[in-house]
Amino acid sequence: MNTPESIKKTSSYHHGNLKESLLTTALEMVDKEGIDALTLRELTMRLGTSRSAVYRHFPSKEALILGVIEKGYERLDLLLTPIFQDKHSSVAERFDRMGREYLDFAIHHPTLYRLLFGDKYHREREELCDYKDENQATGLYALIGLLLEAQEQGIIAQANPMVQAAMVWASIHGLASLLIDGHLLMRENMEEIYVYSQSVLLNGLKRIPKDE
Amino acid sequence: MNTPESIKKTSSYHHGNLKESLLTTALEMVDKEGIDALTLRELTMRLGTSRSAVYRHFPSKEALILGVIEKGYERLDLLLTPIFQDKHSSVAERFDRMGREYLDFAIHHPTLYRLLFGDKYHREREELCDYKDENQATGLYALIGLLLEAQEQGIIAQANPMVQAAMVWASIHGLASLLIDGHLLMRENMEEIYVYSQSVLLNGLKRIPKDE
DNA sequence: ATTAAATGTGAACAATGTCAACATTGCCTT
DNA sequence: AAGGCAATGTTGACATTGTTCACATTTAAT
Missing domain, CATH: 1.10.10.60 (Homeodomain-like)
Known part of the structure; x- marks a missing residue:
């Protein structure tokens, strides 16, 4: 009609x-x-x-919520993907913007964020596994592509990018979780913590530990 | 009687x-x-x-659960405190053992871990705030003491130890959360991810970013 | 137009946290 | 030792919620 x-x-x-x-x-x-x-x-x-x-x-309330989760992932992807794909920005810039956008999403949508990355409800697709090519740029897989780019430019050391991505994602996810769940009473220090965190990450990724 | x-x-x-x-x-x-x-x-x-x-x-089921949480914190503290207080081990060793013990706890007690560090139920005490002295060695506050010790020994750079502790804790908490909530399908790579993660942390903490 | 599939409704059920009224026990005062 | 009161435990009931079933209504295909 x-x-x-x-x-x-x-x-x-x-x-x-x-x-x-x-x-x-x-x-x-x-x-x-x-x-x-x-x-x-x-x-x-x-x-x-x-x-x-x-x-x-x-079929159930759970199935409905799984649908909501799928929609939530789309929203987050909509925020992150443009940042990852912005080839005009330097790798470091994109790294910073990605982290900020991710944290902002968690802070402004705490319940939704917990739903997406909690344990109670799960969608089928998992994160950071079976990375195929860098065109698979959706969501967190794009982080792997960004890290590969950083490796090529010598900004960070060569290493398994999936392991690197897991480490980086875990750091930011941990910060987001502790914040929105009220375990870090440092909201006013947030900017300082974030900046410090990112610099530790980048500096840490830069050098492979040889001895010890 | x-x-x-x-x-x-x-x-x-x-x-x-x-x-x-x-x-x-x-x-x-x-x-x-x-x-x-x-x-x-x-x-x-x-x-x-x-x-x-x-x-x-x-007074309510929630109050009961808060009691359970308190007991849970005691159990975790019981595992971590001896590690932090073991002055025979080097700082790096304690750092490693602390991380492993923390992760093990989360992996072996996922539901309890989520209860302790989730958002649904909260106890009064918060983590990593109002650190007074290093004798306040319970639980995660001890992490601050360990980082101060590392600073004194020149193992890591001078910086606000609360910010450092928040960063380190967030990293490990993020790894634990993603793992037990099924978002990292890399259980077999766990050892690799953990070792890499710890080295990135220590290396990153070692150098303060001067420029950029 | 008839029929079947899709979609929506209302009543009912089981599980669960909570509360009020009542019952039982233990302890304290005299 | 006796009486009384607070602490503790019980039973029945209620509201909320997800879920199901039989039935109603609409849409679409034949």
Whole structure:
């Protein structure tokens, strides 16, 4: 039909776009009110449908949340990918911007971030494994490409880039987690910690330990 | 009375040691079966009491869990403190052993670890803030002392030890979290990642970035 | 137009944390 | 030793939540 999808059908029985609306609204609820605020009753009430309508589109609440997670990854990728792909910036610049953007995402979307990188719900795809080529630039895989580039330019030492990426990611993820989970009461020192952290990382990656 | 506390009272009505038993059994359930397996009904059933008996000792399930967390911190401290205080080992050795012990704890007690350093439940005390003196050697505060010692010996560069500790802790915490939450499919590479990670940290801490 | 698949509804159920009223025990004061 | 009170434990009930089932309504295909 020629009806734009943004316009609701006159039919009040069939929602018309329930699956997508469920995901979008659920993501919003998780992001703004926390994961505990996401109950099927509240979610469906906001969309004007009944609780069990969810089960026509998702086999369980968990499946719905997995959908939300997929959407969350897309949002994060949307922020990170342009930075990784900006060939006009130096490697060091991109490294810095990537870390800041990642931390900002976690700080501004703590519940969503925990959902993405927590343990309770998992999507199929895993991070930082089976890296094939640098065109596989999505999300954290792009970090491997960036590190390879850094190796070629002699900015950091040669080493298994997947191991390097795991180390770097773990550092930033750890910082993000401790921060948003309230274990580092140093919010005012955040800039100092971040800058110091990045410099330790880059300096540490620069030299391979020979002896000891 | 002369009755050893390990021997249950003949009275079947009053448990006699319910608060401690609740904490111990709850910790065991969390550790071995996951946080979701910890329901008040199951917990009290195992102890032979009724569900609501819990509320004579804890105002809520959350309060009980906070008690479990406190016990969890004690266990972790019990593992870490001896390492930090072993003045016979070199700083580098202690640094390595601390990291390994910390990671081992997370790997062998993933649910408990998430409880300790997650966001859902919080104890009052926070980590790595208000460090007073190196005698305050408990848990992660001891890391600050170790870093100060490393600074004195010239093993790492002079810098704010709290910032250094936050950076180091975040790195190891990030590695532990990603691992136990299934985001790093590199379990077989674990040793390699850990060793590399520690060398990057030590090398990075060694040099203060002057320019750039 | 008929039929079947897709989608939505309402009632009901089980699990769970919580609470209130009541029961039992232990301890303290006299 | 007796009485009384606080501590501790029990039972039944309730609200919330995810889930399921039988049924209703709409859409699409034949």
